[in-house]
Amino acid sequence: EVQLVESGGGLVQPGGSLRLSCAASGFTFSSYDMHWVRQATGKGLEWVSAIGTAGDTYYPGSVKGRFTISRENAKNSLYLQMNSLRAEDTAVYYCARVRSSSWTWDFDYWGQGTLVTVSS
């Protein structure tokens, strides 16, 4: 059974840092592109970052230069290092797997999410 389990969320002050983790199981992690998507309370979905199987990374302008996505295939783990956090980064953060053979970057499995709150 495919499982994605996020951890590392919590309360952090503006300007602070946090590292999220996503533990993957039930599939060959190294063979899949992985993404982070966030959702502020009561709001829609926002794409945060992506990492390919070769380690290539992608970010939207809203987080580029502040967030870093990485993966450790030996540990079946995905990470999101978040620096210079702002109040608008407050959200539930989901890790998501790109469906195998996808050419449309659709996400067939998602974790349960971890809440990040940026507040003083």
Place this chain on the structure above:
Amino acid sequence: DIQMTQSPSSLSASVGDRVTITCRASQSISSYLNWYQQKPGKAPKLLIYAASSLQSGVPSRFSGSGSGTDFTLTISSLQPEDFATYYCQQSYSMPGITFGQGTRLEIK
């Protein structure tokens, strides 16, 4: 960035109704369009990928159509478990993925 606009933003319907949700892209995205269902407190669930392909395990009452800038998600006969929020997602401008603002489907 490519903007995705869903309509309506909310919708009330009854069990057994046929429902259509529309997603419009600010520029042509070919068939790089996916649909998700999200229930409160849960992660999104993939329903449709590449505009019209049904994800494995998703009931056949769900269908998608469209290409270019205009897309639709149709539920042929609403079931109680279908009341949720639906999102479209474009990936044409990879790596710049964007989602629609969501359509909340409520029980009438």
